[in-house]
Amino acid sequence: MNRIAIAVSVVGLVFGGVILAQTQTESVEQELIKLENEWADAWAKQDVAFFERIEADDYTYTSPSGEVWTKAKDLVFVKSLKPGEGVHSQIIAEMKVRVYGDTAVVTGHCAVKEMYKGQDVSGQERWTHTWIKRSGRWQCVAAHSSEIAQK
């Protein structure tokens, strides 16, 4: 009887652990999808404070033309935008989140409406974002985008 009780407890514990791990992964997924959507909106709002918060200090962004941007450069750029310039709207889709403990990779698609120096630079992109959780907070450490070739 004792053995059965122990066996049942062990099975229960294992299942509990699996469910907990699953639930945590799901909540991380939800959290990162939310952050990605907020980040996309922050471009349209030119919300410098949001960029300051979401980008890690050692953040790098590699653009479709192979330019590497630091966090400092990114912030200067956002601050320099005049009202109506830059991103007007950004719709992100096809997000896929992979969680590895305190690291996560999110890939996605983005349709962006954007004006720069009076020119329409709208387009579609595919991006990869790498996130790290430190002191209970997720921050993006690396971003990389490609422009989807128009056929």
Added chain:
Amino acid sequence: MKRVAIAISVVGLVFGVAILAQTQTESVEQELKKLEKEIGQAWAKRDVASYDRILADDYTWTDFDGIVWTKAQDLETLKSGEVVNTSYVVDDWKVRVYGDAAVVTGRTTVKETWKGKDVSGQYRYTGTWVKRAGRWQLVASHTSKIAQK
């Protein structure tokens, strides 16, 4: 006297840990550099086994046209011999280590044909590595072609 001894021990310990952490970061750097070199060589030599070992099963590669490749698709390309690489040089190589994860950025200069088409040029890439069960694997990479001025 006792206090001095304790203080010295504590300082020694802190320095020891700092040096150890630094050494570990450096050894991760060396390890990732070696693995990236293996990836480069795998393409040159069509070494499917090495490539299969280094890429995580859920690996994705986003290319410069915005196409996403899975590990299976990437391995298929490698096996097919569609890619003929004659030169692969990496520079501006930078690694950032976050415990069991690392981000590598770099620039590559390649001489290569893909399905007979010359795709030689300079590229920028970002690679995300994760250490699981004591082994580093590449989980995601992304490449841009550097615009020629």
